[in-house]
Amino acid sequence: MIVTVLFFAQARERAERDSLRLELPDGSRVVDALAAVRRAHPRLDSLWAHLAVAVDGRLSPGDATLLRDGAELALLPPVSGG
Numbered sequence: 001m002i003v004t005v006l007f008f009a010q011a012r013e014r015a016e017r018d019s020l021r022l023e024l025p026d027g028s029r030v031v032d033a034l035a036a037v038r039r040a041h042p043r044l045d046s047l048w049a050h051l052a053v054a055v056d057g058r059l060s061p062g063d064a065t066l067l068r069d070g071a072e073l074a075l076l077p078p079v080s081g082g
Contacts, residue, residue, distance in 0.1 A: 001026055001069035005037055010077045011051065014043040024067065030055060031063035033073055044075075052076040 005020045012018055022036050030053060038044065044051075053060045054074040055067070067073075 003033055003067055003071045003073060006072060006074040008074065008076055009079060011044060011047055011075045015041045028067050029063065030060050030065045030067065033067060047077055050078050
């Protein structure tokens, strides 16, 4: 299956890209996709504890969420502003 990972804000800066296409085995879960992203982009390491993950536009309730072919994961760092 192919999933797309979208990087935003600090994650985009550290990954030096807007998105990444991942090929994963059928039956993969969010945790599997995140492990692949971690291997590909070690500069994100300090952000992982603070990232929220959305799957197909909805915040993922956990790493065990099953992915479908064509799924879109968004890595969402905390934002601040006023």
